[in-house]
Amino acid sequence: MATRTEMRADNFNEFFRHWLGEQNQDLRQLVAAAEAYENRRRQLQNCHQNRAGNGHKDNGERVLGQIVEKVVQHYEKYYEIKSRCENQDVLAMLSPSWRSKLEDAFVWIGGWRPSMAFMLLYSKLGLQVEAGLAELMRSVPTGDLADLSQDQIRRVDELQLNTIEEEKRISEKMAKQQQKMADSSMTELSHVVTEMIRNNETRPEEIGFDSARVRPVLKEKEEGLESVLHMADELRLTTLKKVINILSPIQGVHFLIAAAELHLRVHEWGTQRDATAAAAAASSSRNAGN
């Protein structure tokens, strides 16, 4: 229990760095599994032993399923820790220091936009459809996302519409919370405090952010944000899990590969970009100083 309460937003920075390392390992494992699957598939195709190889294939599917489950659990762990940190300091989690400006610019309520999952799925599917067009036209399975069946596409489409609807609902809730920054309690408080400052009636500790007068009002605002942030995280995780549920194990592997690649590379590019910008700013201020 002690560790639970001690998990603080500044610790999340450390956790996130560690988690990224693990995601790198996950990615390596996913890619290896996809390659092994593809090799086995080609062997079976060449040998024309589809039926004889079925037992082996089922075993392979089971292994793929386990890898997918493990990676999904890794995402679950991320959101579990994130949620705990949000309880501690929602503001730090809404604009965190570990995220690059590039990632920040594309953030939807403290994380990735859930409807992005479908864009990612369709983008990856598109690449694999173009690559496997000749096979697809002969109704030969390609063993990746290009194989998505009519029923799977229907379920993805349904999930996409529901997710967009939910995303809009949560966006509205966020709008409500942001609007509340100018509600009557805040308007009154800011006025009263301003008047007190103007008339030199007060000491800073009586009107500062941590004062008995201000703290509860701001706290209420933070709590409002926190509940919306939890909803947004919940939608992110459930969208991911629901997409995975629609996909076959090998399709899930391909989807998770695409997700990890995108996340890792965007983070890396953003971090590099920020570092370059910081270095440039430092050197220009040095020059100005000279």
Next chain:
Amino acid sequence: MASVCYGGETKTSTPVEPSSKSARKRRMEIHQFNFVPADVAVMSPESGRKSQKREASSLDANSREAEAEEFQKKCLNVLESDSEGSKSDPEVKSAGPKFGLTSVCGQRRDMEDAVAIHPSFSGGSHFYGVYDGHGCSHVAMKCKERMHEIVKHEVENRTNEEEWLETMTKSFSKMDEEVTEWSRNSGQLSPNCRCELQTPQCDAVGSTAVVALVTEDKIIVSNCGDSRAVICRGGVVTPLSNDHKPDRPDELKRIEDSGGRVIYWDGARVLGVLAMSRAIGDNYLKPYVISEPEVTVIDRTPEDECLVLASDGLWDVVSNETACGVARMCLSAKKPKSPPRTPGNEISVSAACESSDKACSDASILLTKLALARHTADNVSVVVVDLRKDL
């Protein structure tokens, strides 16, 4: 009824009604049908020799020569390596139109396409309609609900002398009137209608409509807007509709003669607003935007292979030739020994149909995937009808 399927020759078909409002609310985007009507009409040999009543003018298809060439190479490779499998399964004895249908939201954040398929909707004829809404989805949804009923009424009351053009023009006009009337009493809008709060009168909403009637010996395609129907006959691809774009010379003249203007603002648009020159609905753009369809009537021939109806989500990124090429390949492909397995615990309706012919569905879904692969920005709806009678 997210997915409805009429499987096999033995089953009688009863359209599944949405069980509840909430089911309807989910908007039934995707359906899969594999239908083989019980009362199959055998085509008389004479009808094959009749010439086309009206040659549809060839569309200004996105001529991607390099793409087409590469594509044909691919097709040839497939044909060569698969020649022994190109004959259809002898077990399928029916000569009725099987079809496949796929409709997805794609990259857009709203679903405004609607598709209606009604086999044997009037006697021995079959109805296929694709509607691509704009402004909101409700006109397209209304067309999906009502167009076939209106057409059925007009078809069953037409005299022998009446031309198809007249019958279909009356139908489209009635559909348009209904939509306009219904918009006026917009209190009954469905709760998921996103235009509800924006424009109570709902005048700024419309839909394309491309409707194909397949009878025993004819195909009648009526079009209004920029969805499209294409036929593949003996390997030759012919569009059966001509997109209504505001910059089509005859349409431009019609619009300007009626006092309207075509303004180039992100492409040619009527009054700078609507990127098509005909549509159901769009009351505020009348009389420049009209609901009158262009109608193409052709005789069915033994060389007919397939009919592809789709919204511009497909046609924007896939040429007529490519679309028909893909559909032909799928229709002539040999069936895989074991169908690719569908994961998930629930036994899906469409999975249950996989025992019957699924070539048409394979075609519609592959075309949809191809449109997604080519980054179509729009909703994608594709209907593929197998016209071959000698199966």
